[in-house]
Amino acid sequence: MRQRTELHPPGVPVATDPPRRRPFAQTFRSLGHRDYRLWAGAAVVSNTGTWMQRVAQDWLVLVDLTADSALAVGIVTGLQFLPMVLLAPWAGLIADRFEKRRILQVSQSLQGLLALGLGVLVIAGLAQVWHVYVFALALGVVTAFDAPARQTYVTSLVPPEDLPNAIGLNAATFHLGRLLGPASAGLLIAWVGSGPVFVLNAVSFGFTVVVLALTRSRSPGQGTQGLSGLERMRQAVQYVRTRGDILLVLVLVFVVGTFGLNFQLTTAVMARIEFDRGPESYGLLGTFLAVGSLTGALAAAGRRRARLRLVVGAVTGFGVASCVASLMPTYWSFAVSLVAVGLTALTLMTAANATVQLSTPPELRGRVMALYFAVFIGATPVGAPLIGWIAEAWGARWTIAVGGITALLAAVGAVVFLARRSTIEVRFRTDARPHVVMLTGPKGEGSDSSPHPTHDERVA
Known part of the structure; x- marks a missing residue:
């Protein structure tokens, strides 16, 4: 008698495959849940505003406040993401201990106030580079606590069998905002300047706060369970250390995040320096990236599960696509090549997120996801200033080529690692x-x- 089963760690719910549906219904099935539908709508609005602000912030520093300094843009980006590394342990503890909906109401409100404050300074003509540095750092602090709560909040909105789909649709809402935001920001910057873009982003955060108040879902914290904060964080680190598959994902996203996922910086210097284009063209490059990203997100939403080999394959595809994009001779050929870059980058991000989140027990999920974001987003403070320096020292094209080459090297290392561990x-x-x-x-x-x-x- 021959039998095959699948083994799971204690405490991790087994997500059963949902009944077979038509492809369209399969892709969007999580929208059948009221609370998730509200959350997804708010996410589209908020993400659109966030991407508008990112474009406006980088263009403000690169063109209006400095003499085309890619290094200054890299510093702003680094300051915005540095707190994710420093505050990850506390952010994960808070996400696991307190109700995630309340955490999000506070963090989204603070992000809206910061966007409004910077917008007022820009409109009044008082903004200087150091102001942008301070606001970027403050926004990074708030985002550090927002990210693990926002990612794990989805688990309270859908049943376990729909969680992979919800994660994929979350990515779709993020990149739908990326599709709408950069092009809209480019047009607004050309018409009225950067200041009103920040104000519009503040309004989008207010919309999210209202929607959070309307959801009936509750995501209660787990309490202290007799452990100190340090002991609870050590518990999550120890769990990750025993999971070679999660460790491999963390290494891959760190390498690609450090050298390859600095799109706001790389497309800005390519548009401004390599192709001598204005803000409209810069914003349009973000839209081309988003077309590929949105396609990848919808494909991820229809996927029943993410596999580690998909993560490795996506890293490989990203490396190839980035190298090709760095060689494109004209603005429009470069823009079209970004579709493949966005598709492979999004596939990597959703597969890595799902692999980590779905394989972690609920009581550890907030802390483990905080570690994941510390590695993934926290790679940006390391990479962004370095990529900015590369742009000034070697040229704009190398900012993309370096990301592609390091991704390919990471993929080769992952294949060797997996081959040696197969027994x-x-x-x-x-x-x-x-x-x-x-x-x-x-x-x-x-x-x-x-x-x-x-x-x-x-x-x-």
Whole structure:
């Protein structure tokens, strides 16, 4: 008798495959839940405003406040994401301990106030580079606490079987905002300047706060459970250390995040310096990126599960697409090449997010996701100033080529790592049936987003 089962770590809910539906219904099935539908609508509005502000902020520093200093733009980006590294332990603890909806109401309100404050300074003609540095750092502090709560809040809006779909649609709302935001910001900057863009972003955060108040979902915290904050964080770190598949994902997203995912900076210097274009053309490059990203997000929403091999494949595809984009001779050929860059980057981000989130017990999810964002987004403070320096020292094209080359090297390293860890274990017992248990796959870890999906072949 031959039987195959899947093994899962204790405490992790097993997400069963949903009933088969038509492809369209399968892709958008999470929208059938009222609270998620409200959240997704708010996310589109808020993400559109956020992308508008990112474009306005970078253009403000690059063109209005400095003499085309890519390094200054890199510093702003680095300051905005540095707090994610420093505050990740506390952010994860808070996300696990307190109601996530309340955390989001506070963080979204603060982000709106910061956007409004910077907008007022720009409109009044008082903004200087150091003002942007301060606001970017403050926004980074708030975002550090917002990110793990926002990512794990979805788990309270849909049942477990719809969670992979909800994660994919979350990415779709993010990149739909990316599709609408940059082009809109480019036009507004050309017509009325950067200041009103920041004000519009403040309004979008207000919309999200209202929607959070309308949701009936509750995501209560887990309490202290008799452990100190340091002990609870050590518990999450220890869990990640035992999961080779999660560690590999963290390494890959750190490498790609550091050198490859600095799109706001790289497209700004390509548009301004390499192709001598204005803000409208800069914003349009973001739209081309978003077309690919949105396509990848919708594909992810229809996918039943994410696999580790998909993460590695996406890193490889991203490396190839980035190298090709860096060689494009004209503005329009470069813009079209960004569709493939956006598609592969989004596939990487959604597959990595789902792999980590779906394979982590609910009571650890906030802390583990905080570590994930510390690595993923926290790579930006390291990479952005470095990429800015590369733009000034080697030229704009190298800002993209370096990201592609390092991604390809990371993919090769991942393949070698997985090949060396692939083993077959055969265990023989005489006091029980079945007598022989053969475990195939990476030893001790799983290669799918389902926790430890090691195949267990039992022979009676």
